[in-house]
Amino acid sequence: MTVVSAAAAPFLERRFELVPMDVGAGSGDRPYRLTGQERRDLGLWGAMTQFVGRHDEIEVLRGRLAAAGSGHGQLVGIVGEPGVGKSRLIWEFTHSSHVDGWLVLRADAVPYGKTTAYLPAIDLLKAYCGIADRDDQRAIREKVTGKLLALDPAFEFAVPAFLTLLDLPVDDPAWQALDPAGRRRRTLDALKRLLIRESQVQPLVLVFEDLHWIDGETQALLDGLVDALGSARLLLLVNYRPEYQHTWGSKTYYAQIRLEALSAESAGELLDALLGRRSGLAPLKQLLVERGNPFFLEETVRTLVETKVLVGERGRYRPTHDVQAIQIPPTVQAMLAARIDRLSPEDKRLLQVASVVGKDVPFALLQAIAELPDEALRAGSTTCRPPSSSTRPDCYPDLEYAFKHALTHEVTYGGLLQERRRELHARIVDAIETLHRDRLGEQIERLAHHAVRGELREKAVHYLRQAGLKATRAVGAPGRPGLVRAGAGRPRGAAGEPVHAGAGLRDPPRAAAGAGPAR
Ligand SMILES: Nc1ncnc2c1ncn2[C@@H]1O[C@H](COP(=O)(O)OP(=O)(O)O)[C@@H](O)[C@H]1O
Numbered sequence: 001m002t003v004v005s006a007a008a009a010p011f012l013e014r015r016f017e018l019v020p021m022d023v024g025a026g027s028g029d030r031p032y033r034l035t036g037q038e039r040r041d042l043g044l045w046g047a048m049t050q051f052v053g054r055h056d057e058i059e060v061l062r063g064r065l066a067a068a069g070s071g072h073g074q075l076v077g078i079v080g081e082p083g084v085g086k087s088r089l090i091w092e093f094t095h096s097s098h099v100d101g102w103l104v105l106r107a108d109a110v111p112y113g114k115t116t117a118y119l120p121a122i123d124l125l126k127a128y129c130g131i132a133d134r135d136d137q138r139a140i141r142e143k144v145t146g147k148l149l150a151l152d153p154a155f156e157f158a159v160p161a162f163l164t165l166l167d168l169p170v171d172d173p174a175w176q177a178l179d180p181a182g183r184r185r186r187t188l189d190a191l192k193r194l195l196i197r198e199s200q201v202q203p204l205v206l207v208f209e210d211l212h213w214i215d216g217e218t219q220a221l222l223d224g225l226v227d228a229l230g231s232a233r234l235l236l237l238v239n240y241r242p243e244y245q246h247t248w249g250s251k252t253y254y255a256q257i258r259l260e261a262l263s264a265e266s267a268g269e270l271l272d273a274l275l276g277r278r279s280g281l282a283p284l285k286q287l288l289v290e291r292g293n294p295f296f297l298e299e300t301v302r303t304l305v306e307t308k309v310l311v312g313e314r315g316r317y318r319p320t321h322d323v324q325a326i327q328i329p330p331t332v333q334a335m336l337a338a339r340i341d342r343l344s345p346e347d348k349r350l351l352q353v354a355s356v357v358g359k360d361v362p363f364a365l366l367q368a369i370a371e372l373p374d375e376a377l378r379a380g381s382t383t384c385r386p387p388s389s390s391t392r393p394d395c396y397p398d399l400e401y402a403f404k405h406a407l408t409h410e411v412t413y414g415g416l417l418q419e420r421r422r423e424l425h426a427r428i429v430d431a432i433e434t435l436h437r438d439r440l441g442e443q444i445e446r447l448a449h450h451a452v453r454g455e456l457r458e459k460a461v462h463y464l465r466q467a468g469l470k471a472t473r474a475v476g477a478p479g480r481p482g483l484v485r486a487g488a489g490r491p492r493g494a495a496g497e498p499v500h501a502g503a504g505l506r507d508p509p510r511a512a513a514g515a516g517p518a519r
């Protein structure tokens, strides 16, 4: 059995279901049992809060879906601040009966994703072909070939491009003969045609999340798809933060949904669901109802529970203090920073170390750099033994934690001193080199990223060059080495200001940019 402590669980949830354990009265916070199912990180305490409001937005989506279904491809962009509910809206819509009969494929961009060519496109391809993380090369090859040929034998031309995308060796003279630009064209074209062709078999909803972190190649794929939407039965559903720029404004089949904070009415409903309806809660609700960012509301409630201002069970809380005395931090970032500060030194350190690894954190890597003896890791926050055979025996030792929300990750990372960050990034390079010494090729982008931020100049140059070569040779990404700019996808500090990756390497080595200009 695998157990996760109560303190760390809210920040760092595994991509698995966590079930509170009954350990008897008086034992303080309850630990969680890992039950093995993969789940998305949208919920609070492992369960999603009741969905509220957003009726108009769902109506817009429904209308656009209907248009797409009748052969007028549509693009909908959902724009909003972090935590406002972009992902949740898409989740609700794509898990509703509206999409019965539709194939839904999704791809997420991730922080630092700008630096790895085609990352979301690769996810999409894997989802389409049913490729699991643990599939070996043979299985991947069979799945890709089988899926493509079943769709349309004409898609044989796409096999080398897709296998290359998936990092498999390709023995095809015609493909080998293509120059980088030719491969890039072929890859983008193959992906686009695949999706359009599939939409002729069954209507397709394509979800691309967090475009503000998207890499240049996936952007090119998206732009290509947008131009080809015309008569496809395809709804392209994307979301992004307000800073993201695109060129779709003039398309007649494009709609933007600007997601604002919840209305006071919807926020009230959300608070009722989170807190319950005891009359003593009314002043607190009054205080919060104007602050309609749902992530803010969830995190506020969690803070109040952690600080024992609220006691009881979820949905049935009771205030212990006069709300007039409660200080509500002005932003969700400030709230998260305060919560992190209240963790025990060990839990806090673990969380900070995890944040340097990234938003998704392989357990083995965390273990290698956490400087905590196994015992402490276990006692302090996480225990990881192979899950019992009834869960997912195949996933050990690659169990992965994920920060609950990108903001949680950003704030944790932003709270670390620069020198400490640099040191941790450097240690991560060592750890990856040791852990993955047999398959370093798969880790190049990650290594380059950490070497740059760890200010390991020689290694940074080396891995950046390798990443650049890999991207250029493999799929002809022009000037898209693993890490083009030290600043790309850089996380932001608590107050929203950029967090600097450290002196010395702001200007990445020329070798890295040799393949082309940084975007
Ligand atoms: N309309 C809603 N009703 C209930 N909970 C919501 C709603 N919108 C968002 N949430 C919750 O708020 C949190 C943040 O939402 P999320 O979709 O991740 O934000 P974003 O993608 O905009 O950063 C999640 O836990 C989510 O479940």
Ligand SMILES: [Mg+2]
Pocket: 086, 087, 088, 209
């Ligand atoms: Mg989101």
